[in-house]
Amino acid sequence: MISLEKLQAGYRHQAVTPPISGRFAPGSMTALVGANGCGKSTLLKTLAGLLPPVSGAYQLSLPASAVGWLPQQSEIERQFPITVFDLVAMGCWQRTGWFGCIGRQLRQEIMQALRTVKMDDFADAQPGMLSGGQLQRVLFARLLMQQASLLLLDEPFTGIDSQTVALLLDLLAERHRQGCTLIVVLHDMSMVDACFPQVLRLQPDEAEWRSRRVQAAPLQQVGGR
Numbered sequence: 001m002i003s004l005e006k007l008q009a010g011y012r013h014q015a016v017t018p019p020i021s022g023r024f025a026p027g028s029m030t031a032l033v034g035a036n037g038c039g040k041s042t043l044l045k046t047l048a049g050l051l052p053p054v055s056g057a058y059q060l061s062l063p064a065s066a067v068g069w070l071p072q073q074s075e076i077e078r079q080f081p082i083t084v085f086d087l088v089a090m091g092c093w094q095r096t097g098w099f100g101c102i103g104r105q106l107r108q109e110i111m112q113a114l115r116t117v118k119m120d121d122f123a124d125a126q127p128g129m130l131s132g133g134q135l136q137r138v139l140f141a142r143l144l145m146q147q148a149s150l151l152l153l154d155e156p157f158t159g160i161d162s163q164t165v166a167l168l169l170d171l172l173a174e175r176h177r178q179g180c181t182l183i184v185v186l187h188d189m190s191m192v193d194a195c196f197p198q199v200l201r202l203q204p205d206e207a208e209w210r211s212r213r214v215q216a217a218p219l220q221q222v223g224g225r
């Protein structure tokens, strides 16, 4: 699905990651870990096609429209003057076009996605009025609408209460069962150890891949701790 050949991610010709070679297989689930500032978000943005590689290359056997990217909460513009419903509707732009109209069927799907994350009561609210956890639920609803087969998630559970984490993990587990490939930036090593069969650790001088059998509970049973 994604192969990396000495890929270095960074900004304006300045690499922030070490050279990374390896592969994210179709349907795999990888935790991307490492210290603050080691380049995890930068790598994710590069794989999402938002930044060009500084050196090396990667190959993605998917159209860009099949890639879903969830940025860190701190990067999300909350004051944009749209409703929660519209924010989720942005997830289906491939089906409608950016200025396409949303028919009855799609409207129902969007409301169903909001119900799935228990945010349907907020459909008419402005994203700026939501708490961090509520906004995260809405952004997951948008990912559901996108029907992506590769999900790049940047610290999706930071600052989120355990009940909400359990709900979001459930949604990810469902997508993974459907064959979706997941790459998730995480700092919670207990979650990584319990759920992620593949780990890519970024260090200043090298990138280390680790694969192992995950013995513990499946993804969705960890969040309720």
Ligand SMILES: Nc1ncnc2c1ncn2[C@@H]1O[C@H](COP(=O)(O)OP(=O)(O)OP(=O)(O)O)[C@@H](O)[C@H]1O
Pocket (backbone or CB within 6 Å): 011, 016, 034, 035, 036, 037, 038, 039, 040, 041, 042, 043
């Ligand atoms: N837009 C930018 N332009 C230039 N440098 C940047 C930019 N954004 C981040 N950096 C730098 O790139 C390096 C890697 O940042 P990045 O956000 O990828 O790290 P991270 O591993 O995700 O960190 P954290 O765990 O704190 O989220 C840092 O030194 C950061 O200062």
